[in-house]
Structure formats: C-alpha cells, structure tokens
Amino acid sequence: MTRLLIQALCIRRGDRVLVPTLDLAVTSGELLHVRGANGSGKTTLLEMLAGLRPAEGIRREPEDMPLHWIGHRNALASHLSPIENLQFWCGVNGVDAAGVVPALERMRLPPAARRRPVRMLSAGQKRRSALARLLLVQRPLWLLDEPLDGLDRDGIAILGELLSAHVRAGGLVVMTSHQALPANLPSVREIELARGMM
Amino acid sequence: MRAVQALLSRELRLALRAKTDWLMPPFFLLVVVTLFGLGGKAHDPALSVYAPAILWVASLLAALLTLERLFRPDYEDGTLEQLCLAPGPLYALVLAKFIAHWLLTGLPLVMLAAPLAVGLGLSGTAVPTLVAGLALGTPCLSALGGFVAALTVGLPRTGLLLPVLVLPLIVPVVIFGAGAVRAAQEGLDAQAPLYFLAAILVLSLSLVPGVASAALRNAFD
Incomplete structure (x- = not known):
C-alpha cells in the first residue's frame, strides 16, 4: 500500500x-x-x-x-530546445531518452516547437514540455x-487525461x-x- | 556516471549557445596583461619580476567573473530542484558543474598564460612552472569559488559578496602558484610549491563538492 x-x-x-x-x-x-x-x-x-x-x-x-516534481518553474534551460532539455533530464535520472519525442507528441507540442530554444516558446508550450516529464518514467x-x-483548454484536457489515468x-x-x-x-x-x- | 555525462554535455552545449559567457575570461586576461605592459615603462625589468603575480591575479579574477553564473541560471529556471531530487548523489553533479566551469574558463586561461608570460618578459625556464601552476590552481578556483556560488545562490544580490568571500579562500593558491614561478625565475627548485598546489587541488576536489551540495540544498529554505 x-x-x-x-x-x-x-x-x-x-x-x-x-x-x-x-x-x-x-x-x-x-x-x-x-x-x-x-x-x-x-x-x-x-x-x-x-x-x-x-x-x-x-x-x-x-x-x-x-516522485515526480513539477514546480511552478519549468526547469527548462532557455537556450536549449524542449527535446534537449528532456534528454538531459533523462540522463540525470537514468531514464531511457527514447521516450522524449513520444512524450512531447502525447503533450501535443508541435514538431517545430520541440526543436526551438525554449526562450522562444509560449508559456503554455513551456508548461507542456515540463509536464512531458510525467510520461518519461512511471x-x-x-x-x-x-x-x-x-495551459490552454486542449492542454488542460490532456493533463486531465494523464491525471485520471495515473489515479486509476x-x-x-x-x-x-x-x-x-x-x-x-x-x-x-x-x-x-x-x-x-x- | 551517466548523470555526470549528461550534465557535462548539457553545460558544453549551453556554452556553445551563449558564447559571451566563456569568451569573457580569456579576453579579460588579455586586456589586463596588455594594459600592464602598456602602462609600465618600456623595457622595464621590473615587469618580468611582477609577471607571475600579474598573470596569477589576472587569471583568478578572470575566472571569478563567471562564477556568479555557475548555479544562478539553474536556480532561477528550476533545474536545480530537479538536480536535487535526482536519484544519484548531488555531489557528483556538483563536481560535474565544477569540471564544466574549469573546461570553459580555466583551461583557456592556462593555454593563454604561456604566450602572455613571454610577452611580459618572463624567462623561458619559468614558463612551464607557470603553466603547471595555473593548471593546478585554476581547478581549485572553480571548486572553491563554486562553493561560494552555491552558498550565495539563494540570495537576491550577490554582486559584491561573491568576490569578498572567494578572495580569502584562494589566497593560498596565489601564494604557492606565484611562489613557484618566482622560485623558477631565480633558478631554485619549484617542486615544493607545486606539490602544495596539487595537495590543495586534491583537497578541494574531494571535500568541496560535498559541502557545496549541502549549500545548494540550503538555497530552498
């Protein structure tokens, strides 16, 4: 328990x-x-x-x-892209980095935004990238x-799905x-x- | 080990994206040494006497310029929280940060020191001692300065605090480093001060990461 x-x-x-x-x-x-x-x-x-x-x-x-910790700060280095940031997170946590792109896919971050430096992303896109960590490892x-x-309405809906799947x-x-x-x-x-x- | 590797490659990649951060220290060293040469009398023999001190102090101040940025961006964007919660030991990650800092600021200074020393009129026999001393001393500065940077990362304004706290810690490094060069200039054996530098380096690499990681954990309080 x-x-x-x-x-x-x-x-x-x-x-x-x-x-x-x-x-x-x-x-x-x-x-x-x-x-x-x-x-x-x-x-x-x-x-x-x-x-x-x-x-x-x-x-x-x-x-x-x-545990997964997603603070109010996104823990994304502004000069690196979401993919690079998450790959770094995987390396530090000993997680397979192959899950990064599928996780961003699941958070519905557009492919172009995944490779752009984080400083050029919108607040919601940054939040989606940060929340993608929840999918990298159980x-x-x-x-x-x-x-x-x-997060916009779509983003909130995705997070809702993740939350209910996790709780169930x-x-x-x-x-x-x-x-x-x-x-x-x-x-x-x-x-x-x-x-x-x- | 994989975590250390991941952090190192991230630091180097970040440095590639923000070039001014690590171009500043070598440029600073170049400017200071050139101004000493231009400001003094032409062909002044005193310049070569002071060359060890000039080079050592300029190198350490140059490396000091970047210390404030060692942990602050990670603290501000929340990466530090993730590092603190990572499964591996934090001191290994802190050590990786120190190594990255030395590769980006210490190593260029070590490589620049030889031509600048010759420019200041340092005798050819003393140059290898100077380079060896800097190669041992600049990692000490990355570690000791990194500890102070970790200690002050949670404070809102550390502009003055950082150098004030770092300078007393690196006094022994400067004394032995410049002392080794002076001994070599006078034809004496420079091994003893270099061994002292090596001892300081071993001590700071083994003890400081642990203390610095405790200081980093404290930053959230």
Missing part, C-alpha cells in the same frame, strides 16, 4: 509560521487538490513533500517512493505546483491550482490552507 502520511506538520517560511499543524493522509488512487490564498503555504507544503525543504512529520510508505507520487498555469492506476497526486480542475477526475479531495488552521 503506497501512501503519504502528514502528521503534525508545521509549515513555515523562514520565521513565519503559515500553518501551525497539519494532519493528512493521501493513499494510493487519490488526488489531493491543495487550495488556499496566495501566500498560504501551498508551494512550501509541496516543497516539503518533495524533500526540497527540511520537514518533520512527513512519512512516505514505502520510504523510497519515487513514478507513483506526483507533486504538481500549479500545473494548469499557462493507483498513483498518488498532490497538486495546487487556483483554477478549477479538469472535469471528470476520479477521487479528488480538496483541502484549503488558511492562516492558523488546525
């Missing part, structure tokens, strides 16, 4: 306490939609879950559960920070979004982060 347990987690940024204590469990086949006003600690929570920030009270079962936990940012296959998703989620997602749970919530 894969799950993510959050027990008495204190979300803080520097000296400021954003959420004094948070208890939560996300189990396999569940999508957790984290909501909250700007500055309520959504990104900080995701960074803690990813292990980018030190945090006490987060347990992953199994402990070495691999990992049970997805942590997505504002994945819908910049028993994956876990924790994501933030200010927009409404794509329709027809299975087993969505929402939490709202607010100052001083218990």
Whole structure:
C-alpha cells in the first residue's frame, strides 16, 4: 500500500509560521487538490513533500517512493530546445531518452516547437514540455505546483487525461491550482490552507 | 556516471549557445596583461619580476567573473530542484558543474598564460612552472569559488559578496602558484610549491563538492 502520511506538520517560511499543524493522509488512487490564498503555504507544503525543504512529520510508505516534481518553474534551460532539455533530464535520472519525442507528441507540442530554444516558446508550450516529464518514467507520487498555469483548454484536457489515468492506476497526486480542475477526475479531495488552521 | 555525462554535455552545449559567457575570461586576461605592459615603462625589468603575480591575479579574477553564473541560471529556471531530487548523489553533479566551469574558463586561461608570460618578459625556464601552476590552481578556483556560488545562490544580490568571500579562500593558491614561478625565475627548485598546489587541488576536489551540495540544498529554505 503506497501512501503519504502528514502528521503534525508545521509549515513555515523562514520565521513565519503559515500553518501551525497539519494532519493528512493521501493513499494510493487519490488526488489531493491543495487550495488556499496566495501566500498560504501551498508551494512550501509541496516543497516539503518533495524533500526540497527540511520537514518533520512527513512519512512516505514505502520510504523510497519515487516522485515526480513539477514546480511552478519549468526547469527548462532557455537556450536549449524542449527535446534537449528532456534528454538531459533523462540522463540525470537514468531514464531511457527514447521516450522524449513520444512524450512531447502525447503533450501535443508541435514538431517545430520541440526543436526551438525554449526562450522562444509560449508559456503554455513551456508548461507542456515540463509536464512531458510525467510520461518519461512511471513514478507513483506526483507533486504538481500549479500545473494548469499557462495551459490552454486542449492542454488542460490532456493533463486531465494523464491525471485520471495515473489515479486509476493507483498513483498518488498532490497538486495546487487556483483554477478549477479538469472535469471528470476520479477521487479528488480538496483541502484549503488558511492562516492558523488546525 | 551517466548523470555526470549528461550534465557535462548539457553545460558544453549551453556554452556553445551563449558564447559571451566563456569568451569573457580569456579576453579579460588579455586586456589586463596588455594594459600592464602598456602602462609600465618600456623595457622595464621590473615587469618580468611582477609577471607571475600579474598573470596569477589576472587569471583568478578572470575566472571569478563567471562564477556568479555557475548555479544562478539553474536556480532561477528550476533545474536545480530537479538536480536535487535526482536519484544519484548531488555531489557528483556538483563536481560535474565544477569540471564544466574549469573546461570553459580555466583551461583557456592556462593555454593563454604561456604566450602572455613571454610577452611580459618572463624567462623561458619559468614558463612551464607557470603553466603547471595555473593548471593546478585554476581547478581549485572553480571548486572553491563554486562553493561560494552555491552558498550565495539563494540570495537576491550577490554582486559584491561573491568576490569578498572567494578572495580569502584562494589566497593560498596565489601564494604557492606565484611562489613557484618566482622560485623558477631565480633558478631554485619549484617542486615544493607545486606539490602544495596539487595537495590543495586534491583537497578541494574531494571535500568541496560535498559541502557545496549541502549549500545548494540550503538555497530552498
């Protein structure tokens, strides 16, 4: 059973306490939609879950559960093309780079845009390239920070398909979004982060 | 190993796309050394006495120019997050960054040093010592400076902080490097300072990547 347990987690940024204590469990086949006003600690929570920030009270079962992290920054070098960026990501993660072009195909990034430097792409095209990482390798936990940012209706629909396929296959998703989620997602749970919530 | 290779080839490819980044240090070295030659008296024998110091300081300052850009673009576009979360050890990736930095800025300086040294009137016997010293010393600067760059990557403005923190760290490198050349100029044995440089290099290559990766993880806090 894969799950993510959050027990008495204190979300803080520097000296400021954003959420004094948070208890939560996300189990396999569940999508957790984290909501909250700007500055309520959504990104900080995701960074803690990813292990980018030190945090006490987060347990992953199994402990070495691999995860996908798509932050609000796309992690694409602006002078390289989407293909080169993703090939580099594959190399660093020890993943076969043969999946790069099919993944971009699946995200419906036009062939010309795949070879253009990222700085010349639109915000939505960059987002699609970043999200293509989800298809390069299967990992049970997805942590997505504002994945819908910049995506058009078509892009949102593609992401919706990916999310529901992942959740149906028993994956876990924790994501933030200010927009409404794509329709027809299975087993969505929402939490709202607010100052001083218990 | 594959991760290191992937990072190295990415750095070199990025350098090919943004040529000014790595053309600046050799050009800076050229300008500084030429101005020293033009600014002094003609045929001044003192110039060859100061040549080791001029070349060493100019090379280190030239390499310093690019250190700020070592981790900052990766931090800003989010690549650093992906590197921190990659399955392999982060210090191996940091070491790959240092190697790429040295290949792009240190190595051109080492190759330029010999003709510039002859131009400054350094005696022919001291030139191999100078080149050997720079070949050992510039990787130290990439590592030690890279550590400071990692330490300051999360701060909004590091323009002044970086050189202020790097300069004390590289003082031993300059002392032994310039000292070796001076010894060779006077016909003495230059091996001892070169061995010291090699020791500093081994220490910085083995210890600094680990410390720098801890500093990088800290950048998100």
